[in-house]
Amino acid sequence: DGGITQSPKYLFRKEGQNVTLSCEQNLNHDAMYWYRQDPGQGLRLIYYSQIVNDFQKGDIAEGYSVSREKKESFPLTVTSAQKNPTAFYLCASRRRAGVSYNEQFFGPGTRLTVL
Amino acid sequence: KNEVEQSPQNLTAQEGEFITINCSYSVGISALHWLQQHPGGGIVSLFMLSSGKKKHGRLIATINIQEKHSSLHITASHPRDSAVYICAVRSPSGSRLTFGEGTQLTVNP
Numbered sequence: 420d421g422g423i424t425q426s427p428k429y430l431f432r433k434e435g436q437n438v439t440l441s442c443e444q445n446l447n448h449d450a451m452y453w454y455r456q457d458p459g460q461g462l463r464l465i466y467y468s469q470i471v472n473d474f475q476k477g478d479i480a481e482g483y484s485v486s487r488e489k490k491e492s493f494p495l496t497v498t499s500a501q502k503n504p505t506a507f508y509l510c511a512s513r514r515r516a517g518v519s520y521n522e523q524f525f526g527p528g529t530r531l532t533v534l
Numbered sequence: 535k536n537e538v539e540q541s542p543q544n545l546t547a548q549e550g551e552f553i554t555i556n557c558s559y560s561v562g563i564s565a566l567h568w569l570q571q572h573p574g575g576g577i578v579s580l581f582m583l584s585s586g587k588k589k590h591g592r593l594i595a596t597i598n599i600q601e602k603h604s605s606l607h608i609t610a611s612h613p614r615d616s617a618v619y620i621c622a623v624r625s626p627s628g629s630r631l632t633f634g635e636g637t638q639l640t641v642n643p
Contacts, residue, residue, distance in 0.1 A: 452631075462620070467630070509575075523579065525576065526576075
């Protein structure tokens with residue numbers, strides 16, 4: 420089955436530790452996205468990548484880093500510089516980034532809690 | 535003011551009722567999406583619209599580009615429709631989505 424996988428579903432970390440969230444897709448999509456969701460707020464874009472080895476900052480990139488070494492994978496690292504890292508993180512992908520009629524698919528999400 | 539506004543924020547209905555969720559946006563768009571998020575957190579795409587109306591089962595989505603407004607209708611609502619419904623607009627370049635805050639729908643039996 421084609422889709423997007425994120426692991427783990429729940430993640431706990433101590434304050435001051437970096438943590439990397441996994442996102443893998445087997446849909447052969449070029450574009451991948453990371454969003455953050457907080458209670459009472461809409462999803463906010465952290466980073467996105469339109470092709471391998473290229474990525475752009477979204478609206479709330481501070482304290483986060485990404486890499487796109489393979490088409491299938493777009494890991495997100497939450498660094499100790501992120502002031503409020505506890506949130507629900509969603510990964511998504513699309514076939515092509517700049518084409519409006521391409522549907523966007525979402526992963527199941529990872530809930531990160533920093534203690 | 536948010537670029538994408540949804541109303542209502544919360545909606546409680548009885549099974550069988552007709553439901554309408556509204557979305558207004560203030561920016562240029564290339565498409566509008568309606569998404570459904572269940573309590574577990576996963577998000578499913580319901581519709582992608584650039585004009586007119588689309589129907590899928592008991593769900594209907596409409597968009598008025600001139601008025602910058604879209605509605606999601608659910609006919610004969612059922613408890614399994616209980617979820618958060620999210621409106622999102624795609625930028626004219628096609629590269630980014632901007633999301634509304636979501637509408638929490640609860641359908642009671």
